[in-house]
Structure formats: structure tokens, C-alpha cells
Amino acid sequence: MVEVSVVIPTMNEEASIGAVIDEVRKTLAGHDLEILTVDTNSRDRTNEIATAKGARVVPEPRRGYGRAYKTGLAAAQGTYILTLDADLTYPADAFRELLPPLEAGTADFAAADRITRLSGAAMTGMHRIGNTMLNVAFRFLYRFPVRDSQSGMWAFRRDLLPHLRVVHDGMAFSEELKVEVIRHGYRYLEIPIDYRPRLGEKKIRSFSDAFSNFFWLLRKRVGWTPAAGDSLG
Numbered sequence: 001m002v003e004v005s006v007v008i009p010t011m012n013e014e015a016s017i018g019a020v021i022d023e024v025r026k027t028l029a030g031h032d033l034e035i036l037t038v039d040t041n042s043r044d045r046t047n048e049i050a051t052a053k054g055a056r057v058v059p060e061p062r063r064g065y066g067r068a069y070k071t072g073l074a075a076a077q078g079t080y081i082l083t084l085d086a087d088l089t090y091p092a093d094a095f096r097e098l099l100p101p102l103e104a105g106t107a108d109f110a111a112a113d114r115i116t117r118l119s120g121a122a123m124t125g126m127h128r129i130g131n132t133m134l135n136v137a138f139r140f141l142y143r144f145p146v147r148d149s150q151s152g153m154w155a156f157r158r159d160l161l162p163h164l165r166v167v168h169d170g171m172a173f174s175e176e177l178k179v180e181v182i183r184h185g186y187r188y189l190e191i192p193i194d195y196r197p198r199l200g201e202k203k204i205r206s207f208s209d210a211f212s213n214f215f216w217l218l219r220k221r222v223g224w225t226p227a228a229g230d231s232l233g
């Protein structure tokens with residue numbers, strides 16, 4: 001039985017994927033672990049490196065951060081699922097703080113909070129403004145004191161998945177997942193981390209993704225989404 005599945009979306013991340021997997025293994029040594037990378041058409045050495053480091057590469061040719069997670073989460077087998085980016089921005093050692101509250105049964109979903117200890121170099125001004133706007137909107141619309149609605153580093157029990165219906169296939173997957181978790185009354189915990197500057201080319205478009213994520217928060221709030229969506233598990 002797999003205890004912990006780590007799911008990592010990748011798209012041309014050869015500069016960092018090896019170091020991310022190394023950090024994950026070091027942090028979770030002693031756990032029965034599987035590492036899945038969900039890859040969309042990488043044309044560089046991403047998949048070669050991930051395979052060499054013992055990860056299972058799950059191909060997902062359809063574009064989108066959320067699409068990749070839907071495929072990766074469905075393929076994961078662990079009791080606990082942990083996620084992070086392939087760009088070395090999220091310090092994997094934060095799993096040492098995210099996982100124990102789940103194991104102890106004091107939280108159902110734990111997310112890394114990049115905002116509380118954010119340093120100047122790790123996020124551009126535009127990105128920071130976008131995040132602030134989205135956090136304010138999330139708090140107002142969902143009456144929940146979230147610190148970092150856009151964080152992509154999570155830890156949760158896999159048995160939550162059948163209860164979560166996430167529609168969005170793009171970057172808004174992250175906020176929508178949190179909305180689902182909170183709406184179901186699961187205990188949501190945020191833990192401050194030291195977010196780092198990215199290696200490799202970023203896939204997010206700060207301006208258009210911020211607007212699209214904002215409108216998605218609104219639409220989700222009023223229930224105006226194109227489909228109910230399938231559950232994640």
C-alpha cells in the first residue's frame with residue numbers, strides 16, 4: 001500500500017524537475033512513497049530526468065494546469081496526496097509541516113501559504129498585486145480568511161477526492177479546489193513557507209490568468225459554471 005503520493009505537473013521543466021524530486025525524496029525518506037509527474041508535451045529532458053529519478057511519468061497531452069492535476073490525482077494511489085510545482089519555488093521540506101496535521105487527524109486539507117513570509121525576489125510586482133486582489137475577493141465572496149488562495153502546494157487525504165467537483169482545467173483549478181474543500185466543511189489549514197524564485201520559464205500569464213481567476217471565483221460563487229463537473233476521484 002502506498003502511503004504518500006506526490007503529484008507534480010510538468011511542462012518543459014528540465015532546469016528544476018530533478019532537484020524537486022531530490023528534495024521530495026529527502027523530505028519524505030522513511031515514507032512509502034510514489035512520485036507522479038503529469039506531463040504535457042515537454043520537448044526538453046523533463047521526462048527523461050523524472051524517469052531517471054524514479055518518478056512515474058503520466059502523460060496528459062491536453063493543455064492546462066487543472067487538466068494535469070485531474071489526470072494526476074486520478075492516477076495517485078496513496079492514502080495522502082501531496083502536490084507542488086516542478087519549478088523549485090515551493091520548498092519540499094514544508095511537507096514536514098503539512099503532512100503531520102493530516103496524520104494526526106487535526107486537519108483535512110493543508111496548504112502552503114506563500115504570502116505571509118513573501119520575499120521581494122520570489123514574486124514580481126504584477127503577480128503580487130494579482131494575488132492580493134484574488135485573496136481579497138476570495139475572502140469576501142466565501143467569507144473565509146484564506147491567506148493564499150492561489151498556492152499550488154497542498155496535502156490532503158485521498159478519500160476527499162470523490163467529494164470534490166472541480167470544473168476548471170486551467171490555473172483557476174487551485175482556487176476552485178480550495179472553494180470545494182471549504183464549502184464541504186473540511187478543516188482547511190494554511191502553513192507559511194519560504195517561497196523561492198522560479199527556475200525555468202513561467203507558464204502563468206500574470207495579467208490574464210489573474211482576471212480569469214477572479215471571474216471564476218465570481219462564477220463559482222453564484223453557481224454559473226458550464227457544468228457541474230466530475231468529481232476528482
Ligand SMILES: Nc1nc2c(ncn2[C@@H]2O[C@H](COP(=O)(O)OP(=O)(O)O)[C@@H](O)[C@H]2O)c(=O)[nH]1
Nearest residue numbers: 009010011040063064065068085086202203204
Ligand atoms: N502538465 C502540465 N503542467 C503545467 C501546465 N501549465 C503549467 N504547468 C506546470 O504547473 C506548475 C505551475 O506552473 P507555473 O508556471 O509555475 O505557474 P505559477 O507557479 O502560478 O507561476 C509548473 O510545474 C508547470 O510546469 C500544463 O498545461 N500542463
Ligand SMILES: [Mg+2]
Nearest residue numbers: 085087089198
Ligand atoms: Mg510555479
